[in-house]
Amino acid sequence: MTPISTANLVIHRSQFPDQVRRDLLASLRERRVNHKFHYDSVKQTNQWLDLHQAYSPSRNDDGCAATYDRAMAGAVETIKGEEIHLLGLGCGGGQKDTRLLKLLRAAGKRVSYTPCDVAVAMTLVARQAALTVVAETDCFPLVCDLATADDLPEMFAMRGWPPAPRLITFFGMIPNFEPGEILPKLAALIRPEDLLLFSANLAPGPDYAAGVQQILPQYDNARTRDWLMTFLRDLGVERADGDLRFGVEDASAGSGLKKVVARFQFTRARQIGVEDEQFTFASGDGLQLFFSYRYTSTRVRRALADYGLNVEAEWLTPSGEEGVFRVRRT
Ligand SMILES: C[S@@+](CC[C@H](N)C(=O)[O-])C[C@H]1O[C@@H](n2cnc3c(N)ncnc32)[C@H](O)[C@@H]1O
Structure with missing residues (x-):
């Protein structure tokens, strides 16, 4: 069969041009650049993906990759139903989400996937990676600014197969947001039946x-x-x-x-x-x-607890520079 040469992508109004323009003007006025502007273009997406390949412990440190594998396997084990919708928030190039999709499939789950990112190019790269595991009809790419969208719970509730429970990933996102701005948004969209896998860059060592x-x-x-x-x-x-x-x-x-x-x-x-x-x-x-x-492990737990999110299990890399946390709504 000839591969389909187009992609269906939903763009939330938080990334419509008038809003992006307002956000850019605010960044320059406040002299504080909103991080989303570092991923905006195809060039920036490719630069970041290269950088990630070169420096990210998840790509270069076997101990870190093994830690993610263990955390993902641990999350998959807790999923009892046959159907699951993976919602990748700030999916980047989708490498980690695709690893998770593979594990879910290997465990016999029927999976669908929403790669969600602020950058169109990043979302397309993640979609492409995921299509090695999920059917195109089960992949629902979404471009959205998670920091400013004011209807995240309603928007995500409409995606995928409505009755399926969700596994939500928020990998490497928390360091680049003010915790008081993003955590209430994240907490508001986690339902009691959802599972959240959350990772953060940590400060290694006791000091x-x-x-x-x-x-x-x-x-x-x-x-x-x-x-x-x-x-x-x-x-x-x-x-x-x-x-x-x-x-x-x-x-x-x-x-x-x-x-x-x-x-x-x-x-x-x-x-x-x-x-x-x-x-x-x-x-x-x-x-x-x-x-x-x-963060440190304690600081992650404290920050999440402030918004009713409970860490049930954690996996720290041998270097102590990254941690993966399995989280549920309390
Ligand atoms: C540090 S990368 C993490 C990527 C991926 N989760 C991983 O662990 O490899 C941050 C990602 O967040 C996205 N991002 C930045 N600001 C965002 C926002 N306001 N809303 C949604 N995504 C955002 C970027 O485009 C980028 O893909």
């Missing part, structure tokens, strides 16, 4: 501050710089307009969390124009390009 310092080089490297600079270059900023600096900062709210932050520090004046709006950056001005919160 939290030292652990965060230890992982700094994973961000402060040429490929990450290049990926983050794509956003600025596309707006007309030149590399020589300033310096991209990485550091560790405390969260502004009283969570006690620390984060790796990348800021572009202008060393000469630059005007950025977005249609009829102009943003002026003087020498000495800064723009926050990126942040990544680092």
Whole structure:
């Protein structure tokens, strides 16, 4: 049979052009770039996928890959029914979700899948990966901004086969959001019968501050710089307009969390124009390009518990740099 050369993709209004434009203007006005703008284009999606391949422990560290395998196998074991809908939130290239789909199929489950991401290209890459396991008619790709969509429970309730229980993945997402903004949204869409697999980058070792310092080089490297600079270059900023600096900062709210932050520090004046709006950056001005919160197992449990989510089991990588958590609504 000739493969179908088109894909059906649903785009939520949170990613309609007028909304994306408003979000971009807000990023420039507040001088804090919304992370979704680092994944927006085909170029950025490919850059991130390359970066992920080069640096992600899940792709390069056997201990980490084995930890995910164990966590996934543990989740599959708890699923009793024959049908399951996998909802991949912030699916990226879909490698982890596809591994999970394979395990579900191997366990004799009938599976359907919603790859959901803010980036069209990323969603298509995840769909492509998943089609090696699920039929096209059982795959429902969705482009959506999880941080701003105000109807997530209703929207996801309409997807897949309505009566099937859901396995929801939220892999590597929490570090790049303010926990107080994304966790209520995530919690609101988890139903009592759903299972959530949640992973987070962790600060290794017993000394939290030292652990965060230890992982700094994973961000402060040429490929990450290049990926983050794509956003600025596309707006007309030149590399020589300033310096991209990485550091560790405390969260502004009283969570006690620390984060790796990348800021572009202008060393000469630059005007950025977005249609009829102009943003002026003087020498000495800064723009926050990126942040990544680092958690510990205890901090993950505490953050989830604040929103009625209970960690039933956890798997930590031998390096201590990543953890996978099986979670249910309390
Ligand atoms: C760090 S990657 C994690 C990808 C994948 N879950 C994994 O573990 O390999 C973050 C993903 O979140 C997506 N993303 C960023 N902001 C988002 C938002 N506001 N809503 C939905 N997805 C978002 C990005 O496009 C990217 O694919």
